[in-house]
Amino acid sequence: MTIAAEPPRRAFRPSQLINDSRYRGLTIQVVALLLLAGLIAYLGHNLVVNLRALGKDFDFGFLGNRAGYDIGQTLISYTNNDTHARAALVGMLNTLLVAALGCVTATVIGVLAGVLRLSKNWLIGRLMTVYVELFRNVPLLLWIVLVHAVLSNATPIPAEFRGEGATASMVFGVIAFTAQGTFIPWPVWGEGAELLTVVLLLSILAALVWRSYARRRQMATGRPLPVLWVALAILVLPTVLAFLLLGRPVTFDVPTMRETGIARFNGGVNILNSLVALWFALALYTGAFIAEIVRGGILAVSRGQSEAAFALGLRPGRTMRLVILPQALRVIVPPLISQYLNLTKNTSLAVAVGYADLRATLGGVTMNQTGRELESILLLGLFYLVVSLVISGAMNVYNRRIALKER
């Protein structure tokens, strides 16, 4: 093929912008771009005009001002003298906390319910079906409110823990479930605690090493070594020993009912009911969806797979771990992660129980007190967007890694 054989290039004509497949795409995109730019310019212009008319500006300086309000549940230290930025950070951490707790619990509930729904036990199967349908078909907001109300109604008030005629008692003597939250012991780091931490980390490492050693040994000799018990021992024994040798460097601050004044627990940490309610409502609601995903995933692995494994002499437990799960996970994980995404976004319903998430701090009190709607909502939206993009990015990477090889 020589260049000479090429038809002579004709001069460019404007009609080619529409008629020529090489240029038409370009034309359409340029037009679309112009329209979009026009729309954005129009909205931006309106924004500027409106802000000017209201005498407002666009400025994030308010984040540095004193917040002035208190937050019940904080992961980092916070007082009402801190700035709005710190309040927002507290809210952000609270959002992430409840999202993380919710995802873990929802997974546990969902996997259990999904597996149990497939169980041959009629009663269990029906019960799980009722659970799934009930939670999927009623709005989450309603569940959050209901769980919150049930929680505070079903638990005793702190006063009932007090004195001779106490009608309520602490679980194991250290945990108190009350209408005002759950009080749990909290570790206090004393002298030598760093060393203990090092020991703990080392024994975790050692347990992992043991696991991989056992694996390699088995591959090499065929004989399996006990993993679970040995690993547990490695994990627990040195830490306990170090704990005793170092003279109990970590003590637990156990909640105790105070003697005078209003009945309340001192010490320990209080997990507010709003957090628990939100956490469980989210977990139960999302768990119902996850149950369906898990069930679908297991059903998607054909019966032939487990039969083949049985025929090879594999026990049901091994079959599950080596054959069914790896395949089911490929089906389960992508929709599972999008459920995590939903759960994370749904944490914004915290407003129904007054949990101090990011929407309640930055998008609630701060926005209301400073009158910085645009800035607050922009930051709020960006936060959720970034979280979503991170999660879905991770999902895409995973999906690409697990794709089954086909012809």
Place this chain on the structure above:
Amino acid sequence: MSEIHAETVAFARDTMMPPAPPPRRETGAVRWMRENLFSGPLNIILTILAAWLLWLALRDLLPWAWRGIWQAGSASECRAIRDQLYGEGVPAACWAVVRARWRQLLFGFYPADGLWRPLLALGLFLVAVLPVLFSGAPRRLLWLSAAAPFVIVWLLWGGSLWGPVAAALGFVVGWAIWAAVARRGNAGLALLLGLGAALAWWFLLARPVAAGLASVAPLALVPVESRAFGGFTLSLVIGLAGICLSLPLGVLLALARRSELFFISKVAVAYIEVIRGVPLIVWLLVAQVVLNYFLPRGTNFDILLRVIIMVTLFSSAYIAEVIRGGLAALPSGQYEAADALGLGYWQATRLIVLPQALKISIPGIVNSFIGLFKDTTLVSIISLFDPMRISSTIRATTEWGGIYWELYVFVALVFFAFCFAMSRYSIWLERRLERSHR
């Protein structure tokens, strides 16, 4: 050795054995119980656990609901009746609140003598979607489907009949001009002219025409303001409007996302990801709080309309993903056949691709609707009177001050009935699609 073996080998049966019933322990209720409830130690534990859980859940709930008091004028009256019937402090539901306020829970503050209007609108909607949801329905109903949105708007908001008629005529005018020009050839020009004609009609002619018609034949319903909408009517209006309006937008987004044009597909992806990455509640805040900043100074329209717009934009991103799935499910041969016949992009899309892709997408669309319908409870947070807020309002009155669970149970039951029915339908449809799939 082999001799003996050969003896045992050769064999022919001359009379067939009749089937025998299975041994006793393999049949009947005993077997059912053994297999389904007590087939192993784990199963026995599970059964007992389940029964215990069930008992825990129902022990308090059932008597409470069963003892319910239906006739009372206020919460305190309820308590008095309860004390009289069952004794002091015995838990008993006060269903009287539902009896007294069900109308508000279902219809909000819609005028009491006009309740037939939302009901008729809902009925009309159901008939209108019949041809879409059930392929067996007569095709002629499609005309009704086309007219339904206008009639429904008229029924719900009232006012002169001619307003919606004039709006509908805009579509007719646009379509007529588009069809006339498209016949002659140029599709792009036809689209432009059709659009132009419709816009011209809406902005210049519709109002005077409607006014003129109204003066000739004043057909009108009592106008009802958006503020009067509440309860499940509000949820349905927002949910259904959101889904129906987001459908065209979702289709365009899905097509854009699959487009080969780099910029167009990237814009669609960005839009979809941004919308889906941020919770609806934040978008509702945007609708309530910041949307006005982006509109010309002084524009101020109905919060309900703003919510519908926001919900439409929101659900269009989800619908787009559903439809993208439908598009992806179409075999590429369909596109090739359309190309080979000389159909243009829009012709192929409209005549070949969308009818098939939409049909595949219906279960997904119904599921989106269920999600959206449940999410309408979020508008209570921006002070619209959805069922949740109506319940709060009722509880804030002096009569029904102490009532809590009854209202929520009622609201939950109604939501459950709606959503469960729809999810069954979508499952049924999915099965049917699976079966009919080539």
Place this chain on the structure above:
Amino acid sequence: MTDAALAPPPPVSGEVAVQITGMNKWYGQFHVLRDIDLTVTKGERIVICGPSGSGKSTLIRCINRLEEHQSGQIVVDGTELTSNLKNVDKVRSEVGMVFQHFNLFPHLTVLENCTLAPIWVRKVPKREAEETAMHFLHKVRIPEQAHKYPGQLSGGQQQRVAIARSLCMRPKIMLFDEPTSALDPEMIKEVLDTMIELARDGMTMLCVTHEMGFAQAVANRVIFMDQGQIVEQNTPREFFNNPRSERSKLFLSQILGH
């Protein structure tokens, strides 16, 4: 070709229907079609065969620009295929194509399948389009199925509908891409019969197929492709009885043997 004397018999008319010169096509780095030169005159019936992956489908899909070629020239019925969309539209409405998997539109009845393109592309009134459609459905001998949906028909019937659908656009050239290879054996014959009839009517046809009986019955010319090149072309008789290249010998032994 080096030896012009051994070329196939002259076509029935001298007018050129398709003219391909020095055409090349790549998929990414992969050179699918190499320096293809091919002239098809009006009324010619050409069968294209060759091993799987040799580029047969790609070649005929280039002729109505379902695939774009990267160099060389394709002129169909006097119109050159370039990126000019007008030309592409013109060619497509004059070239009919039948696919291996029928590609009927499952949501339309048989009749609607056949009238769709005439109505929307040729702007023929509906009544007239339906008459034409019924005419061609008669021709492929399934007029009684006009109001059924494709899903209700057998494979052979579907493929005949696909042929009728193409004919309704009154194409000057018909392309077939393995029209019978997705069919059960008992249905192959009915489709081949339809195609033979079409050939009798003088339609210009390019057909990718391994049905050697068909090739011998109707083709003017058989083209054998391998690795993206036209390796041999000849009359069917010569080609089957006396293949010249090694590759065609091997190929023939494989498909005739099994």
Place this chain on the structure above:
Amino acid sequence: MTDAALAPPPPVSGEVAVQITGMNKWYGQFHVLRDIDLTVTKGERIVICGPSGSGKSTLIRCINRLEEHQSGQIVVDGTELTSNLKNVDKVRSEVGMVFQHFNLFPHLTVLENCTLAPIWVRKVPKREAEETAMHFLHKVRIPEQAHKYPGQLSGGQQQRVAIARSLCMRPKIMLFDEPTSALDPEMIKEVLDTMIELARDGMTMLCVTHEMGFAQAVANRVIFMDQGQIVEQNTPREFFNNPRSERSKLFLSQILGH
């Protein structure tokens, strides 16, 4: 047996591999297997045939307790199959099974498919398991595919991997459930060849199949089932040439006719 001399070579030993006595099985109210009596000696090659739904699959699936029987006795290699899990494990690790749809593990490579059970059930070191696997992959003639995934292989190759996978457990008995019926014709032969070779090596085999050529070539005995009963058993030659029951005559006329 009237004519022992004409029978295929006598089984290599008289030891009993599988002994089934008076076995019955029901699915709910439906009596699938009725009073089955069957003795298989070591080295025997048995082909089971019969119309669809006659219980062939169920019978061989009972032998490694993929299905439970409700009455009667099944003794495999001296171990009776009861609800005792130890016995079941023992039997399963000595009986290999090949399924109609291969049932390879799609998430593992061919080699991993073959080493999975030896490593986890037989506790063989990995290196050794891999050597064995490669040995058997050589035997089924696809050692070069060892590192591919099942999805990347053709049906015939997949079935040969499935056979190799079973062999890696060094089973004493092999069960085949219609191993070739999901394959394209050109692939059936390669799988049958593998099975014939296996038979030559003296493996005890029970094979549900309708491949009569295979039955005649390797089987000692053909068992014909209908309605859950063994209706006839005989040497292949006798069975095919001279079926004695009406049902087997009918059956043979059907499958040989088509």
Place this chain on the structure above:
Amino acid sequence: ATLDDVKARGTLNCGVNPGLTGFAAPDASGTWQGFDVDLCRAIAAAALGDPAKVNYIPLSGETRFTALAAGEVDVLARNSTWTFSRDTDLKLDFPAVNYYDGQGFLAPRALGVASAKELDGATVCIQTGTTTELNLADFFRVNNITYEPVPIANDAEGRQQYLAGACDVYTTDASGLASVRATFETPDDHVILPEIISKEPLGPAVRHGDTEWADIVRWTFYALVTAEELGITAANVAEMAAAPTENPEINRLLGTEDEYGTMAGLDQQWAVRVVQAGGNYGEIFERNLGESTSIGLARGLNALWTQGGLMYAPPFR
């Protein structure tokens, strides 16, 4: 200007609380009622001539000021506290104070506290997005005692949580506490603690910068107060406006003397309609919040200055 917008539109957009019995709440038929609602009606009567021409726009605590700033409502009549920062930073104007409130605490009798100073370590239910949480923080800091806030979404949830024991005390404006306590099964088991920890001057709010409109709102309210002071009621206003009376201030107010209405951009009869809409300030108070209602609030600080209260209208002169 806002007045022109309102007139052009023909209705007044009035932002109200979405449900606070006594101040603003829709009743069973959806009609809005309450103390704040009556102010809306009075303003509509003044500006538009018809007290029914009001569009009630329920606004939550968190979005009310934004809605006002964005022009969604013309006036915010939603128990909002007049504070320095709201007046300056949020660019609002509070033309008048229509209710002097203060934040208090509601506690179960069983808690055994007699004073808010004994609340050390208490768990406190508060509604978010209000000045309440800021006052609370200040009060406990000043008294050097600790507390744990339990934010709640709305009043109805607050009651439920309080009754379930999720918080030891419930805090909000004293007026709200009274109405909450009124709906309890056993109101006597709960006490409102004596301390009022904050000043809560509640009043209508308008946008900064439109003084004419602020004047109309301000003087509409003062017309109500003045009417009470002068003994003008819904029942007798028509009679008194029919002809000039002995008292020149009544005459100026009711437009039978001088041209005060036109000075404000209204007509002469405006104040007559304002009083006709729902009576004078005292009547409005009694009907919605007073001791005859289930809320049962005493006038207290909201009595006229002549009766020892703070309600003091500048002279109509």
